[in-house]
Amino acid sequence: MMPLAIAVPADVAELRAAIVSSMNPVRFLAGGTDMLIVGRALPEAGLLIDITRVADMAFISTDGPDIYIGAATTVATVASHAGLRARLPALCNAAAQCGSVQIRNRATIGGNIANAAPAADLMPVLTVAGALLRLIGRDGMQSEIVLGDYTPAHGLITDVILPGAGLLRRSAFVKLGPREDLAISRLNLALLADFQDGCFGAVRIAAGALSHAPLILSFAEAALSGRKLEAAVLRDFLSTLAAEVDAAIPGRNSQLYKRRAIAGLGLDLIAQALGLSPRDRLFEEAVE
Ligand SMILES: Cc1cc2nc3c(=O)[nH]c(=O)nc-3n(C[C@H](O)[C@H](O)[C@H](O)COP(=O)(O)OP(=O)(O)OC[C@H]3O[C@@H](n4cnc5c(N)ncnc54)[C@H](O)[C@@H]3O)c2cc1C
Structure with missing residues (x-):
């Protein structure tokens, strides 16, 4: 050659x-x-x-x-x-x-x-879009x-x-890395959603670093779609996120760490999409 x-x-x-x-x-x-x-x-x-x-x-x-x-x-x-x-x-x-x-x-x-790295940060957003x-x-x-x-x-x-x-009015991206700057994602989440009068409409969510390619989290989407923004709904949402991690990487060393970490990321994702503070009382109630 x-x-x-x-x-x-x-x-x-x-x-x-x-x-x-x-x-x-x-x-x-x-x-x-x-x-x-x-x-x-x-x-x-x-x-x-x-x-x-x-x-x-x-x-x-x-x-x-x-x-x-x-x-x-x-x-x-x-x-x-x-x-x-x-x-x-x-x-x-x-x-x-x-x-x-x-x-x-x-x-x-x-x-x-x-x-096409599993942790590529643009990919989950491009997927939900x-x-x-x-x-x-x-x-x-x-x-x-x-x-x-x-x-x-x-x-x-x-x-x-x-x-x-395919573009919905609200969108957010959050990432968890080993340090604050210059970190390859250990886990990332992207969301597109409609939200009006305190209620979610269509919701699309994808995660990076849980599979070889962005993973659509359809159970987590269903936990929010058509539902009111309230602590009980967020609690359901967090349970489905943990279940999505369990299904994606069963038995993997990082499973326990990621199923805990995804709860914090999930709430940050909602806060960013809706323009709320992650310290909003609602989010505290969701994890009580
Ligand atoms: C220190 C460091 C930190 C990083 N941090 C992150 C991070 O936080 N998040 C993240 O997502 N990534 C991160 N990366 C990875 C990297 O920067 C990204 O994946 C970047 O977007 C790759 O783009 P590039 O133009 O440099 O690709 P290149 O290195 O030029 O190419 C990468 C591959 O893509 C192919 N390619 C490039 N362009 C095209 C095209 N138009 N069509 C077809 N094939 C093409 C090339 O042939 C090659 O196989 C990091 C990398 C380094 C070195």
Whole structure:
């Protein structure tokens, strides 16, 4: 096989041409924060395409009914985008908690998806938001798939699409890490919900770091959907969260720790989504 070749396309046409014309395996390099880690095997042959110079792959568009995010958009840009915060604050919150300033300035949303680490912080939010991915395949053809179906064999992610119809009015993201800053999640939770007149409407919840991919917590969703915000309902919600952990990682060393930790995270999630203080009396009653 030929030694590793590097391509640095300037636009999507050059990018597509590089993908299609290579007879060898093709890999993509974005921020390099997952790929260029000391000790991790680097591609040694084939074609490595640096996508960081491709025009029109780093952008966020929130003006239309659907939200579009270019795959080479940095996590720092996702964290600080005012239009995105107005429509899906949970994604900005998740991005703001990814790694350090240096990591966020290089890491991209496409890399977070393609790397698909169980603890990847953007993934639970993208899952509850029903994200679609626009791709360029090895044959140069464009296609769209749902986030959960993506594997690296599908090729290059060019855009992340968040259909407006799937976005609910409230959203939140919380994470538990081994320390305050620069921590890979031990557990994270994302929520999208409708909430009106003291009552939950539709609710979607996903957890990271409980499985190889974000896990939809359907029992926890059902514990809130259509119910009033009151201590008894929150108590039910906390029981279902613990049961979800038990079902996801039975017998795992971290099971006991995570089934306790998820209660605090769950209440923080509700507080953030509804703009309440985590010290609100209601939350104290829920754990009494
Ligand atoms: C110190 C440190 C702390 C970190 N903390 C966190 C954290 O708190 N939360 C978190 O979620 N992550 C964290 N990460 C992981 C990492 O920063 C993210 O996963 C990041 O989003 C990866 O993006 P990247 O652009 O750097 O990917 P790269 O390293 O460039 O690529 C990663 C993989 O994705 C592929 N790829 C990249 N872009 C595309 C694309 N558009 N289409 C198809 N394939 C693509 C590459 O081929 C490669 O296989 C941390 C990493 C480090 C080193």
